[in-house]
Amino acid sequence: MMHPDLDDLDPRPQGEPALVDALGRPLHDLRISVTDRCNFRCQYCMPKEIFGPNFAFLPRSEILSFEEITRLARLFAARGVNKFRLTGGEPTLRAELPKLVAMLHEIETPEGAPVEIAMTTNATMLKHLAQPLADAGLDRVTVSLDSIDDATFRAMNDMDFPVAMVLEGIDAAAAAGLGPIKVNAVVRRGVNDHTLLDLARHFRGTPHIVRFIEFMDVGTTNGWRLDEVIPAADLVAQLDAEFGLEPLEANYAGEVARRYRYRDGAGEVGFITSVTQPFCGTCTRARLSADGSIYTCLFAAGGTDFRSAMRDGASDEELGAMIDALWRARTDRYSELRTQATGDLQRVEMSFIGG
Ligand code: SAM
Numbered sequence: 001m002m003h004p005d006l007d008d009l010d011p012r013p014q015g016e017p018a019l020v021d022a023l024g025r026p027l028h029d030l031r032i033s034v035t036d037r038c039n040f041r042c043q044y045c046m047p048k049e050i051f052g053p054n055f056a057f058l059p060r061s062e063i064l065s066f067e068e069i070t071r072l073a074r075l076f077a078a079r080g081v082n083k084f085r086l087t088g089g090e091p092t093l094r095a096e097l098p099k100l101v102a103m104l105h106e107i108e109t110p111e112g113a114p115v116e117i118a119m120t121t122n123a124t125m126l127k128h129l130a131q132p133l134a135d136a137g138l139d140r141v142t143v144s145l146d147s148i149d150d151a152t153f154r155a156m157n158d159m160d161f162p163v164a165m166v167l168e169g170i171d172a173a174a175a176a177g178l179g180p181i182k183v184n185a186v187v188r189r190g191v192n193d194h195t196l197l198d199l200a201r202h203f204r205g206t207p208h209i210v211r212f213i214e215f216m217d218v219g220t221t222n223g224w225r226l227d228e229v230i231p232a233a234d235l236v237a238q239l240d241a242e243f244g245l246e247p248l249e250a251n252y253a254g255e256v257a258r259r260y261r262y263r264d265g266a267g268e269v270g271f272i273t274s275v276t277q278p279f280c281g282t283c284t285r286a287r288l289s290a291d292g293s294i295y296t297c298l299f300a301a302g303g304t305d306f307r308s309a310m311r312d313g314a315s316d317e318e319l320g321a322m323i324d325a326l327w328r329a330r331t332d333r334y335s336e337l338r339t340q341a342t343g344d345l346q347r348v349e350m351s352f353i354g355g
Pocket residue numbers: 038044045087088089090091120121122142143144184185186213214215216217218222
């Protein structure tokens with residue numbers, strides 16, 4: 001049976017059957033990975049030991065063309081998606097990205113509303129790309145910046161990129177009207193936790209919103225250890241003691257960040273509790289990989305290959321039926337199950353991570 005809160009979320013006109021998954025969750029967001037390449041080698045995401053000079057990135061022929069991406073995006077919008085997020089790898093490394101944004105910008109929801117287009121980026125290319133992307137129809141950017149301390153940041157991206165370059169990118173994005181910008185920092189105990197108050201302090205008094213993300217066990221290569229996760233609640237307490245915080249209401253059902261404002265009016269911060277308080281119950285996201293597979297969960301072991309179907313001549317109806325079937329069958333709730341399995345964080349560390 002449909003969850004009553006989620007029922008309200010479905011944007012389809014009355015009378016049309018809503019597309020919901022096996023747990024009653026509608027489909028609202030499509031994350032589009034436009035490349036598997038990146039100019040950073042963040043240890044937790046693309047460690048150099050694996051993504052070194054000999055790593056085989058996808059050849060051009062295996063990456064979806066802009067036409068193929070747009071075709072799938074249109075089919076998703078027809079089924080309830082009202083937000084596209086460009087990601088990667090590093091999305092700004094994809095040649096002619098503004099052209100793709102312009103193509104996605106043409107897509108409307110069944111009600112004729114525009115589909116919001118956002119992008120998550122490390123911001124190193126924004127100095128020159130922010131304005132062309134904004135002109136093409138990009139609405140907002142989220143910038144990843146794990147530390148405001150230059151030495152810590154250079155070590156975390158492992159390619160010696162300075163903080164200043166990211167700050168320049170943030171300024172360019174703000175000047176192009178892509179703000180307020182969300183600044184995401186993945187929190188790792190013993191790696192960047194000593195620099196987080198300074199990160200918050202840097203953006204206090206600006207319209208930009210720092211969001212602290214609990215380090216997740218994505219993939220199999222990032223050396224995840226539960227003892228490196230600092231629960232968001234601990235960080236909230238630290239920031240509250242330093243600056244004074246008060247909670248804010250969520251902007252919309254399914255919003256992943258717990259929102260707070262500084263009591264002195266100096267702006268907002270957020271905490272993404274993917275590990276300690278997972279939000280699978282309101283997860284409305286599908287993911288399209290650069291090589292054209294759809295994943296129904298960040299932790300899904302495998303995707304469904306839409307590229308072959310498209311290149312074998314599938315019609316829009318056939319592709320749409322594939323999306324419908326995939327979403328209806330969706331039962332993913334990996335983070336909730338992990339939390340249930342781990343229970344007390346400290347206790348599970350041994351049994352859950354041990355292997
Ligand atoms: N390259 C772009 C960037 O870094 O913003 C977009 C892709 S990146 C995979 C998207 C986001 O995932 C980044 O904010 C990154 O910090 C986050 N991320 C990657 N691995 C993570 C992990 N193990 N735990 C939590 N967040 C992670």
